[in-house]
Amino acid sequence: MDIDVVIIGVNTEKTIQKCIESVRASRYTEGKIHTFYVDGGSTDGSVALAGAYSGVHVVEIHPAQIIQTGPTPGLGRNAGWRAGDSPLVQFLDSDTIMDAEWLTKAANAMTPEVGAVRGNRNEINPSGSVYNWIGNMEWN
16 A cells, blocks of 8 residues: 655754655555655755755645645645545654555555554654753653
């Protein structure tokens, strides 16, 4: 079954490449992965970086819409979800690195009775500072 991976962000120049690379490293083999980067009005090179990847579809939210609502995560997720047409969707923030096994585990957990699944988010270096440690606990 195909999966749309929707990555959202604004000014993600420092993180978007690692995020996209983690999606590409997925070991999901039960269908195609369609990747969308939805940009919420970046002023850096985020759009160009994401667009340089073959197969990554870049969706830029119209500036008038951003002015009206602000660059909300929901605005980006909805734009990405609408751009795709796969039966399964995974939403990621651009500063996320996805585990290579996640999509397989998530897809296998889906049944007619289960409409959504979630995983845990972890800081890359939880012992790096007290803030990282607290953030690691708060994510989950």
